[in-house]
Amino acid sequence: MTDKQVTWSHSALKDFEGCAKRYHEVKVLKRFPFTDTKHTIYGKDVHKAIEDYGKHGTPMPEQFSFVLPVVDVLLAKPGRKLFEHEMALTKDLRPCDFKDDDRWVRGIADLLIVDDDNLTARVVDWKTGNDKYPDRDQLTLMSLMVFTHFPHVRSVASALVFLVKGSMVKHKMAREDADAAWWDYRERVAKLEAAHEFDVWNPSQSPLCGWCPVKHCTFNTKR
Numbered sequence: 001m002t003d004k005q006v007t008w009s010h011s012a013l014k015d016f017e018g019c020a021k022r023y024h025e026v027k028v029l030k031r032f033p034f035t036d037t038k039h040t041i042y043g044k045d046v047h048k049a050i051e052d053y054g055k056h057g058t059p060m061p062e063q064f065s066f067v068l069p070v071v072d073v074l075l076a077k078p079g080r081k082l083f084e085h086e087m088a089l090t091k092d093l094r095p096c097d098f099k100d101d102d103r104w105v106r107g108i109a110d111l112l113i114v115d116d117d118n119l120t121a122r123v124v125d126w127k128t129g130n131d132k133y134p135d136r137d138q139l140t141l142m143s144l145m146v147f148t149h150f151p152h153v154r155s156v157a158s159a160l161v162f163l164v165k166g167s168m169v170k171h172k173m174a175r176e177d178a179d180a181a182w183w184d185y186r187e188r189v190a191k192l193e194a195a196h197e198f199d200v201w202n203p204s205q206s207p208l209c210g211w212c213p214v215k216h217c218t219f220n221t222k223r
Helices: 012-019 020-028 038-056 062-075 137-149 174-197
Strands: 078-087 103-114 120-127 153-161 167-174
Touching: 012 020, 012 137, 012 174, 020 137, 020 174, 038 062, 038 103, 038 120, 038 174, 062 120, 120 137, 137 153, 137 167, 137 174, 153 174, 167 174
Parallel strands: 120 153
Antiparallel strands: 078 103, 103 120, 153 167
């Protein structure tokens, strides 16, 4: 059992819901430190190139020039452009510092465009992987955080932009939808908080078990 504030993000909650045991071993006990692969390094390089291009006007490296058509269209949209914008909230949904000890949830918008005149915002998440299983849940959470950090915004249009695949998954949320969405998250996070409180981390079997780093798990086919 623990009295420590449970913190989460979109990826952490999805990891927990995918397999509580893996989450505990990786995120809580930290027995399997994350190691970058060529794919994750490529993704980070693309993100940094877009940020430097949009924020500082740094020329886009030739190997990433294929992103310019979609990036330029988005940068031409009206509003303030915020790159890799960090947002965090306390449990009572007050904005706080990204590293605040009292934070409950946090996330980073790859590109956030706030149109103060029209009371709207856009959230863009750059993806360099496969678009076969797009996760719209991420867009919902980022929209909710925008509503809290920018209380004048009335609606948020968001998108997962799959740069390599040349596709896009869109989502739109109005401020009046926020309360119901937050209740859904609170119900889901309550299960994560209960796991921490009672120190119960049950494994979940899936086709991905063979790739899990927790080799001693009963469901890992490569143990």
